[in-house]
Amino acid sequence: MTTDPNYPWQTVFDKLKTWARVNSPWAIHFNSGSCNGCDIEILATLTPRYDIERFGVKLQGSPRHADVLICTGPVTRQARERLLRTYEQMPEPKFVVAVGSCAISGGVFQGCYNVVGHIDEVLPVNAYIPGCPPRPEAIIDGVVKLLESIKGK
Amino acid sequence: MTFTDFSPLLTILFFPGGLFLMGVGLLYEWLDHKLVARLQNRIGPRWFQPFADVVKLLAKEEIVPAIVNPYLFVGLPLVGLAGALTAALYVPLMGLPPAFNFPGDLIVTLYLLSLLTLSLGLAGWNTSSRFSLIGATRALTQLFAYEAPFLLALLGPALVARSWQVSEIVSRNAGQWLIVTQPIGFVVALIGLMGKLELPPFDAPEAETEIVAGALTEYSGRGLALFHLGKAVELVVGLTLVAALYLGGIGNPLEFALKTLGLLIIMAGFQSVLTRLRIDQTVGLWWRYGALLVLLQWVIWIVWKGLSL
Numbered sequence A: 001m002t003t004d005p006n007y008p009w010q011t012v013f014d015k016l017k018t019w020a021r022v023n024s025p026w027a028i029h030f031n032s033g034s035c036n037g038c039d040i041e042i043l044a045t046l047t048p049r050y051d052i053e054r055f056g057v058k059l060q061g062s063p064r065h066a067d068v069l070i071c072t073g074p075v076t077r078q079a080r081e082r083l084l085r086t087y088e089q090m091p092e093p094k095f096v097v098a099v100g101s102c103a104i105s106g107g108v109f110q111g112c113y114n115v116v117g118h119i120d121e122v123l124p125v126n127a128y129i130p131g132c133p134p135r136p137e138a139i140i141d142g143v144v145k146l147l148e149s150i151k152g153k
Numbered sequence B: 001m002t003f004t005d006f007s008p009l010l011t012i013l014f015f016p017g018g019l020f021l022m023g024v025g026l027l028y029e030w031l032d033h034k035l036v037a038r039l040q041n042r043i044g045p046r047w048f049q050p051f052a053d054v055v056k057l058l059a060k061e062e063i064v065p066a067i068v069n070p071y072l073f074v075g076l077p078l079v080g081l082a083g084a085l086t087a088a089l090y091v092p093l094m095g096l097p098p099a100f101n102f103p104g105d106l107i108v109t110l111y112l113l114s115l116l117t118l119s120l121g122l123a124g125w126n127t128s129s130r131f132s133l134i135g136a137t138r139a140l141t142q143l144f145a146y147e148a149p150f151l152l153a154l155l156g157p158a159l160v161a162r163s164w165q166v167s168e169i170v171s172r173n174a175g176q177w178l179i180v181t182q183p184i185g186f187v188v189a190l191i192g193l194m195g196k197l198e199l200p201p202f203d204a205p206e207a208e209t210e211i212v213a214g215a216l217t218e219y220s221g222r223g224l225a226l227f228h229l230g231k232a233v234e235l236v237v238g239l240t241l242v243a244a245l246y247l248g249g250i251g252n253p254l255e256f257a258l259k260t261l262g263l264l265i266i267m268a269g270f271q272s273v274l275t276r277l278r279i280d281q282t283v284g285l286w287w288r289y290g291a292l293l294v295l296l297q298w299v300i301w302i303v304w305k306g307l308s309l
């Protein structure tokens, strides 16, 4: 999102683009070895109770449609390639959110023979949401913080 | 007709052809989502949500998969959107007379509206991912299922008016609520429209729980945005067509808004109370009940006409 001062309309376009990105984050959810606790909380976040469609968040099935990759759990050796492939299939600009202690540090799975490590060792992560598992409110807060950071760019 | 003399280019680019129609389409899409959300006891999206979605998609990278035919991949969304936009020129949008008309334009309008589904099917076939292939097969199967009953249902009013021209049908049937005399046709037309737009319960072609996103699985960025816009435009054009033919014509913008919104509320109701039909159930519904009931109504109408002469 570079702004070239030579083109005044460029600033307007960039503002419009950023506005659209902030207001329509479509998400895809990938579990690379979590105990499922975090995934259940993510699903709870998507229920009508929290209704995150009001922020424009939509869960997409295809990585081609998604802007935000929501990762849970540590990365196991087996899931590493799938995680990378999912990430590479997403069109630019894309963001990664790591949900849960395991995604941030490996958590209780740290040092296991089949675990590569935390998400950060495989993908560039934009936002971390701690908790084991984090509450839906915490996940929403994390996504909002991510959007705030996009706004600043 | 007056503003076509003014400038055809303006008609096609801004009003009622291009930008304006897309704007209204996205607004209607928001209304649809909002109504469904309210019926599910949610708050629902903000009014600019579809606009933000489309702008964001347009600003995103477009990935062209390695094995596709790139010309088809890039061209098909354009064809679909162009078909939907062209169809809008023949319907009385906003209560204004159609921008263009000629005898038989009802049929042309209906075929232009099918162009979107056709290019969707071709796009799914072209990307040759297994999900999009299944989605494309389902989209085309569904096209064959609802197209004939939908056509028959919209020809009911044409029979009454003895004309195949949208503007003439509307002016001859003005003030005559055909929904009263041809209720079956109305229901089939409205449900056919839902099938055309792949709204629940007819969303098997894009069933996200089974086949990711159907035919559009491999589309990202621009292509996805254009298909999205095409759907939105088709929603408005379809609603206008059904309202104009069955709800006593459209005289002014207020009437347009009220009648199409009424239809939209009914559709939102259907969407939130019904669950997705399997593709064979969809086909069965249309051919076993839809088509036969409309034909029955035709027979009744023709016999009644013959007796009253």
Ligand code: SF4
Binding pocket: A033, A034, A035, A036, A037, A038, A072, A073, A074, A099, A100, A101, A102, A103, A107, A108, A131, A132, A133
């Ligand atoms: S953070 Fe807790 S809930 Fe989440 S995957 Fe790890 S152990 Fe499970």
